[in-house]
Amino acid sequence: MSPPAxxxxxxxxxxxxxxxxxxxxxxxxxxxxxxxKGLDGYGQLEQxxxxxxxxxxxxxxxxxxxxxxxxxxxxLPRPEADGTxxxxxxYENGTDEELRPGGESFGRGVSGIGSARLxxxxxxxxxxxxxxxxxxWLDREKSASVLMPPLGEDxxxxxxxxxxxxxxxxxxxxxx
Numbered sequence: 001m002s003p004p005a006x007x008x009x010x011x012x013x014x015x016x017x018x019x020x021x022x023x024x025x026x027x028x029x030x031x032x033x034x035x036x037k038g039l040d041g042y043g044q045l046e047q048x049x050x051x052x053x054x055x056x057x058x059x060x061x062x063x064x065x066x067x068x069x070x071x072x073x074x075x076l077p078r079p080e081a082d083g084t085x086x087x088x089x090x091y092e093n094g095t096d097e098e099l100r101p102g103g104e105s106f107g108r109g110v111s112g113i114g115s116a117r118l119x120x121x122x123x124x125x126x127x128x129x130x131x132x133x134x135x136x137w138l139d140r141e142k143s144a145s146v147l148m149p150p151l152g153e154d155x156x157x158x159x160x161x162x163x164x165x166x167x168x169x170x171x172x173x174x175x176x
Contacts, residue, residue, distance in 0.1 A: 060087060069094025077163075084138060089118060089159045093151045101157065102147035110137075110144040118147055120161055134166040 058064055063073040071092040077085040091101045102109035102118070110118045120137050137143075139162045146159045 069096075070099065080162075084162055084164045086160065086162050089143075089161060090156060091147075091151060091159070092156045093153055096153050098153065099151045100148075101151050102144060102149075106144055106148060109147050110140055118143065118159065118161075120163060135163045136166065138162045138164055 058072065058074045060074055061076045063071060065071050071090075071094065073090045073092075075088045075090070077087045079085055091099075093099050110120070120135075120140075120143075139160060143159050143161055146157065151157050
């Protein structure tokens with residue numbers, strides 16, 4: 001074989017080896033990212049901001065996006081003519097499995113206090129007592145009945161919430 005032909009063959013081999021190495025590195029990075037996601041439980045937030053936990057609740061106009069594909073959005077409140085306010089909480093299941101956004105029991109699905117799946121309450125996070133105002137959740141049972149059924153993959157559920165402030169002039173917060 002002539003020296004130029006041998007050099008071409010050698011260069012082609014180097015290019016092929018380089019491509020194989022690049023593909024293996026890309027697959028390794030992808031596998032490592034998937035493994036890391038699995039380690040932190042897939043329930044971790046994908047973005048900075050409110051987590052929806054008791055210590056860091058979602059407020060009106062906020063969305064929590066989780067690594068597993070679940071999104072929870074709280075709408076801005078809409079004042080009604082009768083002095084109440086309406087809002088919605090939207091659950092979007094971007095996972096590849098069915099979810100139970102309301103949990104396993106009707107009583108633990110929604111609440112005005114505690115660690116239910118959907119808690120509607122006045123005040124700032126972790127306030128034990130709000131003395132200057134409060135609210136009444138008018139359609140708690142309806143909210144729970146919408147929240148409880150399983151939510152299939154790639155489905156969206158809009159949970160209605162209707163509240164009445166305990167005194168006139170109570171401000172409803174907007175997005176943070």
